Amino acid sequence: MPEQALLYRLSGDVNPLHADDDIAKNAGFERGALMHGLCTFGFMARHVAKAVCDGDSTRLHSIDGQFRRPVWPGETLVTEGWLVGPDAVALQVRVKERDEVVISSASATLFVK
Numbered sequence: 001m002p003e004q005a006l007l008y009r010l011s012g013d014v015n016p017l018h019a020d021d022d023i024a025k026n027a028g029f030e031r032g033a034l035m036h037g038l039c040t041f042g043f044m045a046r047h048v049a050k051a052v053c054d055g056d057s058t059r060l061h062s063i064d065g066q067f068r069r070p071v072w073p074g075e076t077l078v079t080e081g082w083l084v085g086p087d088a089v090a091l092q093v094r095v096k097e098r099d100e101v102v103i104s105s106a107s108a109t110l111f112v113k
Contacts, residue, residue: 065106
């Protein structure tokens with residue numbers, strides 16, 4: 001939904017790239033205002049919690065990654081993960097519609113039950 005990016009202004013980040021299409025286009029983002037990285041990162045964490053933590057986000061110890069490309073509101077995020085140990089997952093996130101990796105070199109560490 002186009003207004004989703006505006007919700008993340010509540011985090012204290014008032015960067016106009018996330019709210020003003022004209023400013024974003026003038027900065028080189030031809031599609032206009034883009035999604036906050038915090039939102040994209042949050043979806044990655046949610047996907048990990050659902051897929052390998054039985055939905056229990058308290059089992060997620062740490063998560064990191066590198067932002068590679070912008071995401072626009074309404075795009076579909078696909079998190080791909082590979083177990084690399086009992087408490088570790090290698091990750092990347094891509095945008096389905098563009099088949100582009102938007103977060104790479106990512107990993108999650110879990111608290112093991």
